[in-house]
Amino acid sequence: MANYSIHIKNFSKSFGDLKAVDNLSFDVNEGEIFAFLGANGSGKTTTIRCLLKIYQPDEGELLINNSEYNEDFNNLIGYLPEERGLYRDVSVLDILVYTAVLRNIKKEEALSRSIEYLKKVDLYDHRDKEIAKLSSGMQQKVQLGTALIHEPEILILDEPFKGLDPVNRQLFVDILIERAKNGTTILYSTHVIDEAQKMADTLLIIKNGKSLEYGNVEKVREKYGSKNIIIDFVGKAPEKDNRLYSAIISNKRAEISPKSNIDSNEIIKNILNQGVKIVDMTLDYPSLNQIFIELMKK
Amino acid sequence: MKFFEIAKFEYKKIIKKPSFWASTLFLPIFIGIVGLVSGYSSMDAMKKMENMEIFSKIYIVDELDLIDTQNLGQNLFEIDNLDEVKDSLLEDSKSILIVIPDNFLESLRYEVYFSEEGDILRGANVALIVDSLLKNSAIQGIDNESSRILLTSQFNSTVFSITDDGKLQEEGLEKFVLPIISLVLFFVTVFISSSFLLQSVSAEKENRMIETMLSIVDKKSLMIGKMVGLICVVFTQLVIWLLFGILIYYLAMSKFDIPIPIDIKAIDLQYLPINLFFIIMGFLFFASVMTGVGAVGTGAEDSRNLSSIFIILSIFPMYLMQSLITEPNSLLAKIFSYFPFTSFMILLTRNSLGVLSVEELIIGIFTSIIYVAIAIFLASKLFELGCLMYNRRPTFAEIVKYFR
Numbered sequence: 001m002a003n004y005s006i007h008i009k010n011f012s013k014s015f016g017d018l019k020a021v022d023n024l025s026f027d028v029n030e031g032e033i034f035a036f037l038g039a040n041g042s043g044k045t046t047t048i049r050c051l052l053k054i055y056q057p058d059e060g061e062l063l064i065n066n067s068e069y070n071e072d073f074n075n076l077i078g079y080l081p082e083e084r085g086l087y088r089d090v091s092v093l094d095i096l097v098y099t100a101v102l103r104n105i106k107k108e109e110a111l112s113r114s115i116e117y118l119k120k121v122d123l124y125d126h127r128d129k130e131i132a133k134l135s136s137g138m139q140q141k142v143q144l145g146t147a148l149i150h151e152p153e154i155l156i157l158d159e160p161f162k163g164l165d166p167v168n169r170q171l172f173v174d175i176l177i178e179r180a181k182n183g184t185t186i187l188y189s190t191h192v193i194d195e196a197q198k199m200a201d202t203l204l205i206i207k208n209g210k211s212l213e214y215g216n217v218e219k220v221r222e223k224y225g226s227k228n229i230i231i232d233f234v235g236k237a238p239e240k241d242n243r244l245y246s247a248i249i250s251n252k253r254a255e256i257s258p259k260s261n262i263d264s265n266e267i268i269k270n271i272l273n274q275g276v277k278i279v280d281m282t283l284d285y286p287s288l289n290q291i292f293i294e295l296m297k298k
Numbered sequence: 299m300k301f302f303e304i305a306k307f308e309y310k311k312i313i314k315k316p317s318f319w320a321s322t323l324f325l326p327i328f329i330g331i332v333g334l335v336s337g338y339s340s341m342d343a344m345k346k347m348e349n350m351e352i353f354s355k356i357y358i359v360d361e362l363d364l365i366d367t368q369n370l371g372q373n374l375f376e377i378d379n380l381d382e383v384k385d386s387l388l389e390d391s392k393s394i395l396i397v398i399p400d401n402f403l404e405s406l407r408y409e410v411y412f413s414e415e416g417d418i419l420r421g422a423n424v425a426l427i428v429d430s431l432l433k434n435s436a437i438q439g440i441d442n443e444s445s446r447i448l449l450t451s452q453f454n455s456t457v458f459s460i461t462d463d464g465k466l467q468e469e470g471l472e473k474f475v476l477p478i479i480s481l482v483l484f485f486v487t488v489f490i491s492s493s494f495l496l497q498s499v500s501a502e503k504e505n506r507m508i509e510t511m512l513s514i515v516d517k518k519s520l521m522i523g524k525m526v527g528l529i530c531v532v533f534t535q536l537v538i539w540l541l542f543g544i545l546i547y548y549l550a551m552s553k554f555d556i557p558i559p560i561d562i563k564a565i566d567l568q569y570l571p572i573n574l575f576f577i578i579m580g581f582l583f584f585a586s587v588m589t590g591v592g593a594v595g596t597g598a599e600d601s602r603n604l605s606s607i608f609i610i611l612s613i614f615p616m617y618l619m620q621s622l623i624t625e626p627n628s629l630l631a632k633i634f635s636y637f638p639f640t641s642f643m644i645l646l647t648r649n650s651l652g653v654l655s656v657e658e659l660i661i662g663i664f665t666s667i668i669y670v671a672i673a674i675f676l677a678s679k680l681f682e683l684g685c686l687m688y689n690r691r692p693t694f695a696e697i698v699k700y701f702r
Contacts, residue, residue: 054512054686071516079513083686085506090311098307102300102514146510 004063005030005154005185006051011060013046013209020046021209024060028187028202033180035200035217036189037288039296043209044189045082048158052079064154075103078147082158082189086143088132092123095131096145103150110149117145121171137168144172148179155179157188161195173199197288205295212295221285224294228287229256229264231271232280238271245270248290252279257286300515304523308498309530322535326542330549337550355393356427357383361400366435380411391415396428472564477623477650480573483536484646487577489612491532492584493605498524499592499681500601508685517681525585572649572659579666580642584612586673590680594691611639619647626653635662638669 006028013021021043028034038044050057053069064073086095093114100110118124121141131139140163147155155176161169169192177199180186190196196203196217203220205213213220229245231238231254238254240247244267247256258267264283271278286294312318356374358365367376377383380395387393395411402408410424437449457469502508511520587608595601615622615634622631626648634640635648635658645662648654654662683692683700692700 049686052513054509074514077513079510081506081509081513083506083509085504086510087311087502087507088505089315098303099510099514101303143510 004028005065006034006187007061007063007066008047008051009061011047011050011062012058013043013050013055014058019209021050021206024206024209024211026204026211026214028185030185031180031183032201033176033186033199034188035196035203036187036206037191037193037196037203037292038189038206039191042206044206045158046209047206048082048156048187048189052077052156075150076153078150078152078155080144080147080155080157080160082162084140084143086131086139086146089130091128091130092118092134092142093127095142096149099146100149105150113149113151114145117149120175121145136163137165140164140168141171144175148175151184153184155184155186155188157186159190160188161190161192169195193287193289193292203288205292207296213291217288218285220291221288224286224291227258227264227283228285228290229258229267230254230282230284231256231276231278234277234279236275236277238274238276242270248287248293255284255287255290257290301519301523301526304515304520305527305530308524308527309534312494312528312531313534318531322538326539326546330542330546333546333550353392353394354390355386357386357393357395358431359395359397362398362402364398364402364435365431366438368438387411388413394424396424398428398432468564470561470564472561472566473651474623475565476567476569476573477647480570480577480646480650481643483573484577484580484643486536486539487529487532488580488584488642489609490535491528491581492588494528494531495524495585496588496592496601496605497598498528499589499685500595500598503593503595503685504597512685517678521589521678521681524589525582528585529581566652569649569652572663573646575663576642576646576649576666579670580646582670583638583642583666583673584608586670586677590673590677590684593677593681593684595684596691600691608639612643615640615643615647618644622647623651626651632658636665638673641665641669 004027008027009025011021011024012019024043024047026034036044036047046055049055051062051064051069062068064077067073090098093111096114096117097107097110100113101107105113115124115127118127121144123138123141126134126138131142134142144160147157157176160172160176164172173195176186176188180199200217202215203213203217204211215223233252233254237249237252238247238256240249243259244262245256245258247254249255256267256271258264268278268281354373357377358374359377359379365376377395380397383393383395387395391413393412397409397411399405399407399409408428433449437446440446440449458466459469461467502511515523588605591605591608592601595604618630618634621628622644625631631644631648635644641662645654645666649659649662679701680697683697
């Protein structure tokens with residue numbers, strides 16, 4: 001049998017008349033970072049909750065290390081739920097130690113791991129503060145700590161970047177990449193696509209509970225047509241859409257997707273003719289962002 | 299053993315809060331201060347009454363010569379009429395005039411005079427003074443010693459009941475000690491700890507901590523851990539209150555020497571084990587109800603509102619308490635002994651009074667266990683359904699469907 005950390009096959013779940021997930025199948029291989037992408041309400045959280053038996057699936061096979069989830073997996077898995085929060089009247093250090101002890105880590109070890117984590121995320125000086133007195137970004141760091149404190153083999157993170165500023169988002173990305181390098185399997189759901197392109201090995205895009213795209217990130221990007229052109233410009237921006245291309249423009253950068261059978265040289269000429277001053281130019285596949293938006297429009 | 303860690307955490311979380319200590323210490327200190335102040339003031343008032351110090355001067359006009367002048371103390375003065383002391387009464391607001399009119403034996407009515415600035419409430423004490431002066435004077439004229447004892451003494455009784463096997467059993471206030479203590483224990487254990495539980499579950503849901511917790515421990519451990527932790531909190535409170543009670547008792551006894559008409563050794567504890575059973579069952583029942591309500595409500599406030607109907611149902615036996623004590627085997631008492639929300643308190647009270655027959659006791663124990671089992675089952679189902687339903691309550695249709 002393959003080394004799937006997570007194996008989901010023909011999984012469906014309904015809430016009343018609403019089919020939240022429809023015949024979904026995917027695998028998360030051991031040690032990889034798996035991005036589970038979809039708009040709000042697409043079925044990501046339902047899938048994760050059914051995988052962890054918080055909800056009961058209607059149909060299908062949902063396995064973790066070849067078995068259905070049971071309480072024994074609690075020490076193997078670190079879970080960051082979408083609806084998150086912490087005891088507001090408990091100190092930062094106490095909450096980390098408590099969740100660690102509940103995962104059968106001895107108190108002394110739990111304490112030293114908690115302190116180490118707090119130093120890493122720059123919260124050591126706040127260790128005795130009540131959770132309620134922390135900013136929301138700080139609370140997110142503590143929350144991530146409760147999922148990491150027992151050094152799980154599998155991390156399941158539901159919208160881990162929700163509500164984070166760019167600095168803390170990068171910190172989370174660094175922590176997760178470091179964990180993955182140490183062999184942790186990571187399944188995370190998001191609709192923040194940029195991070196997925198930076199760190200994911202494999203992706204699944206779902207819409208209305210159905211799989212739209214699934215596979216290796218680079219292969220998915222390759223699949224979506226000819227190479228894109230990324231240009232950095234000053235002054236006037238290029239047109240967003242014309243007979244040759246469509247573009248996503250942000251912060252003096254344009255990500256240009258050629259229309260079928262259009263040569264990239266022709267596009268560059270067209271942009272220059274528009275009076276755009278190009279500072280830099282690279283060829284790339286369509287970004288995940290672009291693919292995601294295209295798929296969601298369908 | 300995860301429930302043990304949860305219980306420990308829940309216990310420490312509450313014990314560390316200043317609000318817990320404020321509420322725990324406030325009650326006995328408040329009762330102690332009120333008790334000491336009222337004890338001291340009533341003792342002081344009694345002393346003053348005995349010495350008639352409450353008034354600076356008491357003038358008496360006795361038109362029938364009923365009062366024996368030998369009974370007059372140093373602040374009592376016999377005079378002839380009101381005019382004689384009118385100015386003195388106006389000058390001294392603590393002085394009064396009592397007039398025993400010539401028709402007193404027919405009307406049994408006397409007159410009291412004092413200045414406008416005088417304390418009208420002090421007038422209530424005049425009755426005691428007049429009563430004492432007149433009766434003491436009347437007794438002076440009686441030579442028969444027995445009659446004097448009968449007229450000057452307060453009577454006490456010793457009550458015996460005859461048991462089914464023909465034995466005589468001495469009855470006293472001791473009979474009511476166990477029901478009262480049991481009811482206090484029931485109230486504190488059941489209502490305080492189940493309201494802690496309601497707060498805890500609803501706050502956990504409101505804080506969005508519950509999903510994280512459920513990824514670490516199973517629902518059963520979480521529920522049991524919370525229950526055990528919170529019952530320990532209540533137990534701590536009880537111990538503190540008991541210690542304060544003992545301290546206040548000894549302080550009051552050493553200071554005021556208050557007679558307590560109860561022989562502690564005569565309190566019959568044979569009903570205590572069954573009472574403890576009903577207290578534990580009551581706690582499990584109401585704790586389950588509050589867990590279910592806490593999980594279904596959208597937050598702490600919503601859960602409190604939802605719980606009010608159950609709290610009203612559960613305190614309903616208090617309205618029946620008087621008839622329950624006077625007629626513990628009435629039809630009403632028997633009916634409510636088997637209604638889920640009232641059964642625990644009513645069975646507890648009836649058992650303390652020793653009126654439950656063996657058959658009733660067996661049925662009561664059996665129904666209590668059934669009610670608790672049903673409550674735990676429903677609570678765990680509602681917990682499963684409601685704990686991850688954020689910002690809304692499950693509808694009735696959703697609940698029915700879930701239970702199917």
